[in-house]
Amino acid sequence: RRTILKSLAAAPAVVALGRPGIARAAEFDLKYGNNLPVTHPLNVRAQEAVERIARETNGRVQIQIFPNNQLGGDTDMLSQVRSGGITFFTPSALVIATLVPAAAINAVGFAFADYDQVWGAMDGKVGAHVRAQIAKVNLYAFEKMWDNGFRQMTTSGKPIQTAADMAGLKIRVPVSPLSISMFKGLGAAPASLQFSEVYSALQTKVVDAQENPLPIIQVAKLYEVQKACALSNHIWDGFWFIANGRAWKGLPEDLQKIVAGAINDAGMKQRDDIRKLNATLQADLEAKGLAFNRTSPDSFRAKLREAGFYAEWKGRFGDEAWGLLEGAVGKLA
Numbered sequence: 145r146r147t148i149l150k151s152l153a154a155a156p157a158v159v160a161l162g163r164p165g166i167a168r169a170a171e172f173d174l175k176y177g178n179n180l181p182v183t184h185p186l187n188v189r190a191q192e193a194v195e196r197i198a199r200e201t202n203g204r205v206q207i208q209i210f211p212n213n214q215l216g217g218d219t220d221m222l223s224q225v226r227s228g229g230i231t232f233f234t235p236s237a238l239v240i241a242t243l244v245p246a247a248a249i250n251a252v253g254f255a256f257a258d259y260d261q262v263w264g265a266m267d268g269k270v271g272a273h274v275r276a277q278i279a280k281v282n283l284y285a286f287e288k289m290w291d292n293g294f295r296q297m298t299t300s301g302k303p304i305q306t307a308a309d310m311a312g313l314k315i316r317v318p319v320s321p322l323s324i325s326m327f328k329g330l331g332a333a334p335a336s337l338q339f340s341e342v343y344s345a346l347q348t349k350v351v352d353a354q355e356n357p358l359p360i361i362q363v364a365k366l367y368e369v370q371k372a373c374a375l376s377n378h379i380w381d382g383f384w385f386i387a388n389g390r391a392w393k394g395l396p397e398d399l400q401k402i403v404a405g406a407i408n409d410a411g412m413k414q415r416d417d418i419r420k421l422n423a424t425l426q427a428d429l430e431a432k433g434l435a436f437n438r439t440s441p442d443s444f445r446a447k448l449r450e451a452g453f454y455a456e457w458k459g460r461f462g463d464e465a466w467g468l469l470e471g472a473v474g475k476l477a
């Protein structure tokens with residue numbers, strides 16, 4: 145009788161490890177929300193990280209992922225991660241910049257020529273500067289930024305060839321002061337909408353255009369409601385993997401180390417996933433009916449310069465941050 149009771153008592157621990165879905169509460173039960181469909185590499189790699197964390201902490205840290213705006217749009221998740229309602233969130237640099245203005249520095253129009261420059265800056269001094277600003281609002285930003293990608297412009301009407309084609313274009317942009325400023329500078333009529341609203345806004349023609357990296361256009365099926373894609377590479381955008389500051393400090397150091405290790409490693413794999421996708425996505429999307437054209441950055445840069453975009457944002461970011469960016473990409477307009 146005693147022996148049976150003992151083995152029954154031991155059983156739940158095994159169940160808890162093997163089947164997190166029905167486990168009793170872990171010592172640290174944490175929530176992570178994001179705005180992307182489960183098929184995006186960000187969610188695929190985050191899921192792997194969550195499993196690794198459960199394993200390496202022997203079930204002490206369980207993270208539940210809420211993908212695809214299940215907990216609300218970006219603005220909602222940003223306030224949830226600040227209050228501690230969720231522990232983790234992956235806002236794009238554009239989105240976290242509504243709270244930490246310095247974070248938009250990587251989104252300055254046409255700043256980066258390629259990924260070597262991007263990761264040089266974001267794994268180097270530019271990224272360190274932004275992470276320090278994020279820390280000031282009691283959020284913890286993990287070291288490795290995850291890739292969203294170079295943003296491209298899609299339209300339901302005529303393709304965008306040069307900056308002149310932007311005149312009056314009703315284009316959706318994220319909830320981001322820099323994006324609004326940049327697209328106004330280009331002569332367009334930008335509207336800020338959270339990502340959760342983009343598909344239906346395009347479908348119902350509330351807006352005629354949007355701009356996002358190709359992996360997003362694919363996983364969110366935006367090709368169903370857009371006709372043409374201009375390869376403009378106008379902004380490089382990434383996701384900061386952030387944690388509520390209090391919750392992060394509340395994790396014992398050994399657990400922090402495991403969580404950060406798993407998340408940063410997953411971020412590096414996610415960057416590589418996007419790199420591989422970038423090589424094949426144009427053909428995939430063409431097969432789904434999206435027409436592609438290349439653009440030269442020249443007319444866009446000239447228009448932005450003329451509109452005072454670079455001068456304005458140099459002032460807003462300040463000489464220090466602007467200098468760090470120029471240190472990574474060369475002199476900006």
Ligand code: X2X
Pocket residue numbers: 179235236238239292317318338339355356357360381
């Ligand atoms: O909302 C967007 O366009 C997206 C998915 O790229 C961001 O998260 C900024």
